[in-house]
Amino acid sequence: MPDSPVIVHGASEADHHEHPAYLRHHFESVEQQADAAGFAMWLFLVTEVMFFGGMFTAYLIYRNWYYPAFVAASHQLDVRWGTLNTLVLIISSFTMAMGVWCAETRRKKGLVLCLMLTMILGLGFLGIKSIEYSEKIEKHHVPGFHYSLQSFTDPQSDSAVYAEYHDKPLPLDMARHTEIYFSLYFALTGMHALHMIIGIAILGFMIFRAQAGAYTSGHVTFVENFGLYWHFVDVIWIYLFALLYLISRHQ
Amino acid sequence: MSEQNEKAKHDEHAHHIVSPKVYVVILIALLVGTALTVWASFIDLGFWNPIIALAIATAKATLVVLFFMGVKYSTKLTKLTVGAGIFTFLTLVSMTLADYISRAWGSW
Amino acid sequence: MSATIVSLPDQSTARIPKMNYLSKENGLLSWLLTGDHKRIAILYLISLSFFFFIGGALAGLIRLELLTPQADLMATDTYNKVFTMHGVIMIFFFLVPSVPATLGNFLIPLMIGAKDLALPKVNLLSWYLYIAGGTLAIYTMATGGVDTGWTFTTPLSTHYVNTNVLTTGLAVFIAGFSSIFTGLNFIVTIHKMRCPGMTWFRLPLFVWAHYAASILMVLATPVVAIAIVLVALERTLGIGVFDPTKGGDPLLFQHLFWFYSHPAVYIMILPGMGVISETISTFSRKRVFGYTAVAFSSVAIAVFGFFVWAHHMFIMGISNYAVLVFSLLTMLVAVPSAIKIFNWTFTLYKGSITFETPMLYTFGFMGLFTIGGLTGVFLGTSGTDIHLTETYFIVAHFHFVMVGGMLMAFLAGIHFWWPKMTGRMYPEKISQLAAVITFIGFNFTFFPQFILGTLGMPRRYASYPPEFQVLNVFSTAGATILGVGYLLPVLYLTWSLKYGAIAGNNPWQATGLEWQIQSPPLTENFTVTPIMDHEAYDYEWLENQNLAKEKSKEVTHAG
Structure with missing residues (x-):
C-alpha cells in the first residue's frame, strides 16, 4: 500500500473500556497477557528439560559402559519406597490439576483445599525421599563421603539386598564404578528434590494468597503456570523412577 | 450471580x-x-x-x-514448543551416544 | 564519497522532545527499579562497556607479553590466568549479551509496535543476574583468577588446578540464566506482542535474527548450566562423573559444554547479522535482497547449530565415525551463512550506497566475517583441523568471526541507533575515522595470527620460538591501533550526549517502525497502537510519507 497517507495510525479508541486491575499496562488485553505468561512458562519448562537432559545423557552413557555396576548399585534402591513415592507424586499432580480447575471455576474453598493437599503430598514425597537418603548415608553410599564398596565386592554382607537379588560379587574394578551410579542418582534426585522444595515454597505463598481470594476472581494465570511446573516435576520423576529403580532389576 | x-x-x-x-x-x-x-x-x-x-x-x-x-x-504454538524441547533433548542424547557407541568400533 | 542521506532537522529550532523515556523520571532508583525495556538496554550498554574494557585490558596484557619470545612480562601461570579471564569476560559478559541485551532490548518492542517486552520484570531480573555474575567474575579476578581456559576443560578444572574454578563457574552459571531469561522474553514478545498488521514476513530481519538467537539461548544454555554444576560437584565432592580415575569420562564434559558453546557462537553472531541486514538496506536504499531467504537462513543457522558441536573435539579422542559425521554436518552451517553474505551483496547491487559510519562498519563486518567463516570451513574439515587446531589459526579464526564480525556489527548497530537512543548525532568525520582505524588495526592484529597458526605456533603459551617474533610484533602493534579504534567511540559518543547535533526522528531516512516515532522515544513507545500496512524496507512508502508531510506543510503555510 504505497499510497497510504498515514505512517503510524492508531487502533480505534472506541473499544476503550474498563480494564481489570491485573492487566499490566503494556498488554492490549487480558487474553494477550495470559497467553504471554503461559507461553513463557512453557519455554521455561523447555529449558528445564534440557537442564535435566544433560544428566539423563550422562546416566544413559555410563549405564551402557558400566552395566554390571549400575545393575548392582540400583539394587540398593528399594522399589517399594520408589513406588510409594510415585503414587504420592501422581496423586499430588491430580490434586494440583483439580486446584487449577477450582480456580478456573472460582471455587475458593476447593482451591485452598487442593493446594493444601498438594503441599502435604509434596512434603510426604520429600519425607520418603529423606528416608531413602538416610539409608544411603548409613551404608556409606554417598559419593565423596567415605564411599564404601562393601555391598558390591561382598554382597552377602548386605543381607537384606542379598536376600532379594542374590547378586554375585563384582570385581573391584567394576565395583568402583557404582560410585558413578550414586553420583548420578544423587545429582538427579537431588535436583528433582530441589525443584520440589521450590514448588512447596511457592505453594505456601499461593495458599496464603488463595485464602484472600486472589486466584478466584478471574485471574488464574499464576495458578495455571504453577500447575504446569508441578506437573513437569511429576514427569521428571516418572522417568527417574523407571531409569533408577525399575530397568535394572534383572541381570 | x-x-x-x-x-x-x-x-x-x-x-x-x-x-x-x-x-x-x-x-x-x-x-x-x-x-x-x-x-x-x-x-x-x-x-x-x-x-x-x-x-x-x-x-x-x-x-x-x-x-x-x-x-x-492448547494452541499449536504450545505443541510446537513441547516438540522442540523433546527434539533438542533427543538430539543431545542420540548424537552423544552415537559417539560413545561408535568408539568401540575402533578405527577404519 | 557519494551524496549523504543524513537529514537532520533545522538545528536552530530543533529540540529534544521534553517528554521521553530518559526524562520521565529522575534519580538512581528510577533506573534500578525500571521495567522500561529502553532503560534496561541503557543499563546493559553501560555495564557491557565496562566489561568490554576489562576484557580489552586483559587482551592488551596478552599482546604485550607476546611481544617478546620469552615469558618476561609476567609469570607463565599469570599468563594462563590472564587469557582465561579475557575469554570468560569477553564471551560470557560481553559477546553473548552484547547486541541482544542492548540493541535487541531497546529495539524489538519498537520494531514490532509493542509498548514493552512481554515480561518487563524478568527483563530487569536478567540484568541483575548479569550484574551478579559479572561481580563474581571480577571478584574471581581480584582474588587470584582462574587458569583453566574459558572452556573449563576437565580433568584440569576438576582436579589439577587450585585456582577459583568454583566462583568462575558460578559466575558463568548465573550469567547463563540471565541469557536464558533474555531469550525467553524475546521469544514470547515476538510471538505475542506484535501490533496489528505486523505479520511474520513484515518483521525486520533484525527481529528474525534475534528470534533465532533466542531459540538457541533457551534450548542450549541449560546444558552448560548442568555441566558446570557437575564440575562444581566433581571438584568439591569428587563424585567421579568426569574423573577418569573413577571411570568417569572427561569427554562427556566436553560434549555437554560444546552442546552449549557451539550454539553460543551463533547466539553471538546472529544478532550481529540482524544489525547488518538493517544497515545494509538503509544505506543502499533498497529492500534486502531475498528477504525470505535471509529470514529463514537465521532459523537454519540456529537449527543446524545443534548438530555440529563435536567439531570442537576432533583431536580429543571421540570416535572416527563421529568425526566423519560431525565434519560433514559442519559444512551444512556454511550454507545459510553464505546465503546471508550473498544476499547482502546483492542488496548492494544497483543500490544508492552511501558511506555513513554504520555502513563502514557494515563493510568491515562483511569482509572480515567472510574470511572468518571460510577459515571455519578449514577447521570443520577434520583432516586440516588436526594440523590447525590448538594453534593461532584457531585464535585468528574466532577473532575474525567474533571481533571482526560481531564487534563490527555491534559498533555498526550502536552508531546506527545512537540517534534513536539519545536523540543526538555524533560527529560524522571522527566516527568514520574510528571505523577505518578499527578495520586497519583489526587486520594488523589478527591476520598475522593465521600465518603463525599455519606455521605451527600453539595457542595458550606465554613464550614461543624466536622465529615467530616478527609476526607477533605486527600483531601487538595492530592491537594498539585497534585499542585506539575502540577508545574513540567512547569519547565522541559520550561527548555527543551533550554537544551532539539534534538528530530528529529519522536522520537516516530508514523505514523501520522505530524511526517513525520521536527520538528518544516515549516511555510507552507509541501513543496509540500502530497498525502495520506495508512490507519491511519499503522505501517507496517512506517517500510517499515524506511527500504527504510536505504537502500538508504547504497547505498550512498557504492557510
Missing part, C-alpha cells in the same frame, strides 16, 4: 477448562500404569525389561503432558 456466570463463561471462551471427570480418568490410568510397570519389573524379560519400563513411563508422561498440563487443548 448471573453476572458471575457470564464472566466464567467468558473465561471459558478464552481457554478450555478440562472437566474433573477427565482428571479422575487420567489419575486412574496413571495409577494403573504405575502398578503395571512395577509388576513388569518383577518378571525377568531380559532385553525387554528396560524397553517396557521406558514405554510405560513415556505413556504416563504423555498422559500428564496432554491432560494435566492441557497440551491436548
